[in-house]
Amino acid sequence: MIYPDLEMEIPNDLGRVHFVGIGGAGMSAIAHMMHANGVQVTGSDRAANYSTDALEALGVRVWIGHDATHVGDVDTLVITGALSPDNPEYRSAVERGIPVLHRSQALAWLARGKSLVAVAGAHGKTTSTGMIVTGLLGLGLDPSFANGSVIASLGVASAHGADDLFVIEADESDKSFLIYDTSVALVTNVDPEHLDFYGSREHFMQAFVDFARNARELLVISADDAGAQEVLAALKEESGTPRVRTFGYAADADVRIVSVDTTGPATLEVELAGEVYRETLRVFGAYNAVNAAGALAVLTGLGLDPATSLRAIAEFEGTQRRFEFHGDPGGVRVYDDYAHHPTEVRALLESARSVAGEGKLIVVHQPHLYSRTRTFFKEFAEAFESGADHTIVLEIDRVREAPDPSTTGAIVTDAFADRARGEYIDDWERATKRVRELAEPGDLVLVVGAGSVYKIVPQLVSALGEDPGDS
Numbered sequence: 001m002i003y004p005d006l007e008m009e010i011p012n013d014l015g016r017v018h019f020v021g022i023g024g025a026g027m028s029a030i031a032h033m034m035h036a037n038g039v040q041v042t043g044s045d046r047a048a049n050y051s052t053d054a055l056e057a058l059g060v061r062v063w064i065g066h067d068a069t070h071v072g073d074v075d076t077l078v079i080t081g082a083l084s085p086d087n088p089e090y091r092s093a094v095e096r097g098i099p100v101l102h103r104s105q106a107l108a109w110l111a112r113g114k115s116l117v118a119v120a121g122a123h124g125k126t127t128s129t130g131m132i133v134t135g136l137l138g139l140g141l142d143p144s145f146a147n148g149s150v151i152a153s154l155g156v157a158s159a160h161g162a163d164d165l166f167v168i169e170a171d172e173s174d175k176s177f178l179i180y181d182t183s184v185a186l187v188t189n190v191d192p193e194h195l196d197f198y199g200s201r202e203h204f205m206q207a208f209v210d211f212a213r214n215a216r217e218l219l220v221i222s223a224d225d226a227g228a229q230e231v232l233a234a235l236k237e238e239s240g241t242p243r244v245r246t247f248g249y250a251a252d253a254d255v256r257i258v259s260v261d262t263t264g265p266a267t268l269e270v271e272l273a274g275e276v277y278r279e280t281l282r283v284f285g286a287y288n289a290v291n292a293a294g295a296l297a298v299l300t301g302l303g304l305d306p307a308t309s310l311r312a313i314a315e316f317e318g319t320q321r322r323f324e325f326h327g328d329p330g331g332v333r334v335y336d337d338y339a340h341h342p343t344e345v346r347a348l349l350e351s352a353r354s355v356a357g358e359g360k361l362i363v364v365h366q367p368h369l370y371s372r373t374r375t376f377f378k379e380f381a382e383a384f385e386s387g388a389d390h391t392i393v394l395e396i397d398r399v400r401e402a403p404d405p406s407t408t409g410a411i412v413t414d415a416f417a418d419r420a421r422g423e424y425i426d427d428w429e430r431a432t433k434r435v436r437e438l439a440e441p442g443d444l445v446l447v448v449g450a451g452s453v454y455k456i457v458p459q460l461v462s463a464l465g466e467d468p469g470d471s
Contacts (some may be wrong), residue, residue, distance in 0.1 A: 003102075017041050020077060026103055032158050041060050067088055107146055110166075118177065121222075138315055142159045145201065146158040178210055178214065188225075189227060191225075205234075218242045218245065218301045221244065222246070223249070245301050246468060325463050326461055330441060333444045336457050360439070361444050362435060363447075385421050390423075392425055393413050
């Protein structure tokens with residue numbers, strides 16, 4: 001794990017830029033935008049994927065595998081925090097004195113001189129960013145944007161627009177969201193996490209206070225979330241705080257949710273300045289209605305019309321790995337979602353349950369990070385046991401942290417009150433076979449996790465589509 005040097009002065013001229021880990025969602029988005037800005041870009045990653053293929057189609061040189069020779073005569077290296085300090089390309093750049101930028105610093109370079117809308121929060125920031133972008137485009141504006149996942153209706157996670165607005169998903173995991181020159185900040189919620197980096201809840205909360213304070217023009221923040229309200233209370237004790245707009249169910253919210261119908265795609269009624277507006281979204285779940293209210297608070301805070309803004313936001317069709325539908329082999333619906341914190345898992349399962357209807361809800365979950373799993377295993381167990389009919393927990397995704405043999409996915413299922421409702425299976429083939437044994441036509445299978453677990457989806461779809469006589 002490599003943390004950004006937040007005090008580093010970012011060069012005005014980056015010259016030739018090489019991305020280590022260019023196939024990641026955030027890294028590929030920034031590489032796309034730099035290429036569109038006329039920067040000479042190269043990159044490398046350990047494996048090819050859709051993102052590396054798309055960049056190569058644009059003429060960007062991408063190496064598969066990491067080697068110090070790939071650095072060549074570049075002027076700037078861009079890395080992701082998940083990179084190992086032993087990476088040969090990173091080591092070569094450091095040894096040769098080549099400036100190394102964290103991806104957030106590269107994004108800050110792209111956003112210089114723009115009116116920046118930064119979206120932060122423990123949950124919902126990717127969807128909220130996508131909704132804001134969809135709304136702005138639907139209103140005829142042309143913002144630049146960089147999201148953490150591909151926006152389904154656009155087919156891209158980033159774009160270089162002609163207008164002054166720049167919309168980004170801002171990462172709080174390592175304080176990098178504090179480096180941006182933010183005009184408008186949206187805080188979806190503040191649920192303490194990443195305590196392995198912050199060291200304490202107090203330090204985590206203070207980072208959000210600092211992020212909110214940095215908004216030069218407007219802070220949009222949840223009126224319902226306890227953590228967000230704690231941040232707002234801390235701000236009110238200071239002088240020179242930004243203009244604030246709140247959203248949510250609270251009676252005093254500036255954009256107040258009047259009602260939400262989740263029997264199908266969420267239908268949302270909101271009250272703003274005494275007027276009530278109603279739209280049916282293209283995405284499911286009460287939590288997405290809340291995200292839409294936050295996006296509406298941003299757009300109207302920018303001076304845009306409430307009715308047309310909500311109508312434009314309602315056209316948002318989702319993003320990759322956010323309750324993404326992958327088919328219904330054998331009459332079993334298969335979805336995939338990035339949820340990796342107990343709070344967002346609970347909200348996801350509530351939405352999935354409404355879609356499952358009379359069918360069973362079967363979850364395949366890959367825990368993400370040893371530290372997160374140790375901290376929240378009881379909360380994960382409670383969320384899965386109360387929200388799903390059956391949960392299969394896989395081995396922990398081994399990223400960013402040193403392996404910890406003493407911690408496995410079994411600590412989640414061991415915490416189930418009813419052990420028959422969950423099981424730990426550390427082999428993907430056996431997990432796939434178990435899903436096929438459990439699932440019947442009309443059921444919903446939901447793959448959940450922030451790591452590589454999305455790769456199990458094709459084999460689940462294939463197995464569920466097989467003729468039972470073939471087994």
